[in-house]
Amino acid sequence: MKWQGRRKSSNIEDRRGQSGGGFNFGGSGGRGGISPMLLAPLLKMLFSKTGLIIVGGLILVMWLTGTNPLALLSQFTGGPSTQMAAGDYKASPEEEQLAEFTAVVLADTEDVWNQLMNGYREPSLVLFTGQVNSACGNASAATGPFYCPGDEKVYIDLSFFQDMGRKLGAHGDFAQAYVIAHEVGHHVQRLDGTLERVQSKRGKLPEAEFNRLMVMLELQADFYAGVWAHHTQRINNSLEPGDIDEALNAASSVGDDRLQKQATGRVVPDSFTHGTSEQRSRWFKLGFDTGDVTQGDTFNARRL
Template sequence: MLFRNGRESDNVEDRRSEGGGGGFGGGRSIGVGTLVIALVAMYFGIDPRVILDTASVSQSPPPAARPAAPRSPAEDELARFASMVLADTEDTWGAIFSAGGGQYREPRMVLYTGATRSACGVGQAAMGPFYCPADQKVYLDLSFFNELKDRFRAPGDFAQAYVIAHEVGHHVQNLLGISDKVQRARERVSERQGNQLSVRLELQADCLAGVWAHHADRSRQVLEAGDVEEALGAATAIGDDQLQRQSQGRVMPDSFTHGSSAQRVRWFRIGLEKGSLKACDTFNTARL
């Protein structure tokens, strides 16, 4: 990717120096069993607040964090890159909202190591990147990018940018009221139907990531040869069918919460090619 202006976002909250302390002690701490269930829930697209909020996570100040390991120049460069991606999403979505007569409220991005608190409960690196609508923040442990490259075989800077843009897509959904509408609908339907709504929400976030890439490249020529293939490789690697096949050796479509690899690739492509919010209406289409 090419960021010619090199602007970094002012909306980055760097907690990496906390060293993963995350506040797991003092007051009433969250139980290990509850945390494990919440991690599994987050991994499969279930809102962890349902579990973590009922566990009464302590609101007292966290204890002194363990000293963080020295950060490498490579990690600091990743942090700078993530900040530039966030800045570019700010420019893009700011312009899109303005053109539609609205005003874009920028999210913050929290960089952390190991674990950290969020308004949605305790965030863990094992959850992968996530967006918390309660505090309008994107949470990212930079080690996920190494996992993306090594475990998921999806290397490249645009693969990393796609991940951030997907989470920012959830922020856009939150601002537009889509997330709340889906959450209310999920509370009234069966688990299977709730999963289907989650799939449509996640595929729309993929499409919105494509919309960002479309406008960013048209305005600032940020894409290089091979970038799109990197994003498609990441979308393929983290499809529900691919993850289920790797983890349990079989695919169960009724339990999908993010969409298949083919669906994720398709909707990112739609956003990239059309560059339109209207094109990303995953809720009123028979074909996903």
């Protein structure tokens, strides 16, 4: 992706080196230590408490980091929280480059969605390390990138991008751009009311049926990421050969079926909350091919 020297968003909130505070967990499970059967109830508790939308889902995060799911859950269910300055935070040159890249991609999403959506309200993006406070609660880096509708901010610990490449094989800067654009897609859903409509069904539908709504929500965010890619190429001519393949690979890498298979050796479709590898890459590609937001109604699509 051609991004050096281009406009960076002013909607960046840099909290790197600060502490979300308040929690200290000593134990952690091994790689693949969470059962996919735990995913739906954990998401149910997390979503109702905080409204977090987490890229890849908790099963991805715990497989990547070996985090104890009960410890992670505890971060959202209470306890004191403070935010303290950590002094002079020194980022590596590689991390600083990632931070600059992230600001350029966010600016690109602003350019695109301001054109496509009347009255678009730009989200902020918070860079953090370790832990962070949000309107949705205290979150760990183990949560992965997420969007909080309570404060309309995207939260990212840049170390996630390294994990994507090292542990999921999702390499390349456009794979990273896909993650950012996906989270901004959830912001679009917040603005048009889709996110609130889905959240309102929590506890009113059988678990498997609500999980299916969550899949539709996530696939639509993938579609919106593809729409962004289509229009940022039209506006900025920023794509390079192989970029779309990087995004498609990243979308496929975080499919529920692939992650569950890697984590436990089996697949439980009723627990899916983000969609299969094939679905995620297909909806991203549809968004990229058409650039037409009206084509992304996953909730009424004949085929997910």
